[in-house]
Amino acid sequence: MRRVKPSLAIGVVAFLVTLIVAHGRNTPYNNYVLLAQAFLHGHVWIDWPGAYIDALAYNGAHYVIEAPLPALLLLPFVAVFGAATNQTLLACALAAIAIGATYELGERWGVSRARNLWICAFLLAGTDLLWCAMLGDVWFIAHVSAVCFTMLALCELAGKKRGWLVALWAVCALASRFTFVLALPIYAYLLATDGDGLFALSARARSALLAFGAALVPFAALFVWYNYVRWGTWSDIGYTAWYHQDQAGMPTGSPFRLMYLPYQLVSFFVQAPTILPVFPWLRPELGGVALTWTSPALLLAFFARKPLRWVSALWILVVLCAAPNFVYYVNGFAQFGMRHALDFEPFLVALMLLVARERIPRWGYALIAYSCAAGLWGCWYWNAFIRPTN
Numbered sequence: 001m002r003r004v005k006p007s008l009a010i011g012v013v014a015f016l017v018t019l020i021v022a023h024g025r026n027t028p029y030n031n032y033v034l035l036a037q038a039f040l041h042g043h044v045w046i047d048w049p050g051a052y053i054d055a056l057a058y059n060g061a062h063y064v065i066e067a068p069l070p071a072l073l074l075l076p077f078v079a080v081f082g083a084a085t086n087q088t089l090l091a092c093a094l095a096a097i098a099i100g101a102t103y104e105l106g107e108r109w110g111v112s113r114a115r116n117l118w119i120c121a122f123l124l125a126g127t128d129l130l131w132c133a134m135l136g137d138v139w140f141i142a143h144v145s146a147v148c149f150t151m152l153a154l155c156e157l158a159g160k161k162r163g164w165l166v167a168l169w170a171v172c173a174l175a176s177r178f179t180f181v182l183a184l185p186i187y188a189y190l191l192a193t194d195g196d197g198l199f200a201l202s203a204r205a206r207s208a209l210l211a212f213g214a215a216l217v218p219f220a221a222l223f224v225w226y227n228y229v230r231w232g233t234w235s236d237i238g239y240t241a242w243y244h245q246d247q248a249g250m251p252t253g254s255p256f257r258l259m260y261l262p263y264q265l266v267s268f269f270v271q272a273p274t275i276l277p278v279f280p281w282l283r284p285e286l287g288g289v290a291l292t293w294t295s296p297a298l299l300l301a302f303f304a305r306k307p308l309r310w311v312s313a314l315w316i317l318v319v320l321c322a323a324p325n326f327v328y329y330v331n332g333f334a335q336f337g338m339r340h341a342l343d344f345e346p347f348l349v350a351l352m353l354l355v356a357r358e359r360i361p362r363w364g365y366a367l368i369a370y371s372c373a374a375g376l377w378g379c380w381y382w383n384a385f386i387r388p389t390n
Contacts, residue, residue, distance in 0.1 A: 006113070027088050
C-alpha cells in the first residue's frame with residue numbers, strides 16, 4: 001500500500017479542525033457566491049440583496065471590489081447549489097491546503113517532523129488564518145486564499161522551480177489579495193538564482209523565467225478586461241471609489257496615505273484587548289488586537305540567517321507586502337487580531353521554518369503555544385459573543 005504523504009495528512013487534520021471551529025456555518029457575507037452567480041449569468045455586476053453586502057454602487061449597478069479568485073473557485077458549486085453554496089467550506093479547504101503546503105515546504109527544507117508541526121500549528125491557530133477561515137466572510141476568505149496560494153508558490157520555488165507553476169500560484173494569490181502583485185519580482189529573482197544567491201542564468205533558469213513571464217501575460221490581459229467591463233478603464237478604481245464613498249475615507253484622493261501610518265502602527269503593535277472585571281475577563285475590541293498580543297511567536301523569524309538568498313528574499317517580500325497595509329486608511333475592522341498581517345505572515349512563517357531547520361529555542365515553543373492559545377481563544381470569543389452559531 002502506498003504511504004500517504006505527511007503533508008496531505010496534515011492538511012486533512014487542518015481541514016477537520018477548521019471545520020469543527022467553524023461549526024458548519026454558512027456566512028451571510030457571501031459576496032463571492034453572488035459574484036460566481038453573476039459570472040455564470042454572463043455579467044460582472046451582482047444582484048445586490050441589500051446594504052449588508054459590501055458592494056460598490058457604480059453606474060447604476062453593484063460590484064464586488066475584492067479580487068475575484070474565490071468566486072472562480074466557487075463556480076462549479078454555485079452552478080449546482082446556487083445561492084445555497086456554503087462559501088465558508090471553501091475557506092476551510094483553502095486553509096487546509098495552506099497548512100499542507102507549509103508542512104511540505106518544511107520537509108523540502110529539512111525541518112524535522114516535530115518542529116514542522118509546531119510551525120504549522122502556529123500558522124493555523126497562532127495567526128488570523130483559522131479565525132478568517134472559520135467565518136468565511138468575503139474579506140476573510142480572500143486572506144485565506146492568498147495565504148494558501150502563496151505557500152504553494154514558495155513550495156514550488158523550494159522544489160522543482162517550474163516557472164509556469166510558480167506564476168500560476170502567484171497569480172492565484174494576487175487574484176485573491178491584490179497586495180501580492182508586489183511579490184512577483186522576488187519570485188522571478190528566486191527562479192533566476194542558485195543556492196549562493198548568484199544569478200544563475202543557466203538554460204534551466206532562463207526557461208523557468210520565460211515560462212514565468214509567459215504565464216503572467218494572459219492574467220494581465222484578463223485583469224485589464226475585468227477592469228474595463230466593470231469601470232470602463234484598464235486600471236482598477238474599485239478601492240479608490242469605495243474610499244471616496246466610505247464614511248471612514250475621504251471624498252478625493254488615494255486610500256493609501258502616510259497620514260495613516262501612526263494609526264496602523266498602533267493597530268499592528270500596540271492595540272490590546274480590554275480588561276474586564278468579570279468573565280470572560282478580556283474583551284477583544286472590534287478594531288482588532290495587535291500582533292504583539294496575538295502572534296508574538298513571529299519573533300522567531302528574526303533569527304533566520306541562512307541560506308542568505310532565501311532569508312534576504314523573504315524579508316524583502318515581508319516589507320513589500322506589508323507596506324501597503326501600513327498606509328491604508330483602515331486596519332481591517334471588524335476583526336480579531338490583525339487580519340491584514342496575513343498579507344505578509346506567509347513569508348515570516350517561511351523564515352520561521354528556516355530557523356526550525358536547526359532548532360527552536362524553548363522560548364520559541366512557549367511563544368508558539370501562547371500564540372495558538374490566543375488564536376483559539378479569539379475564535380471561541382467570536383463564536384460565543386460576536387457571531388454565535390446557534
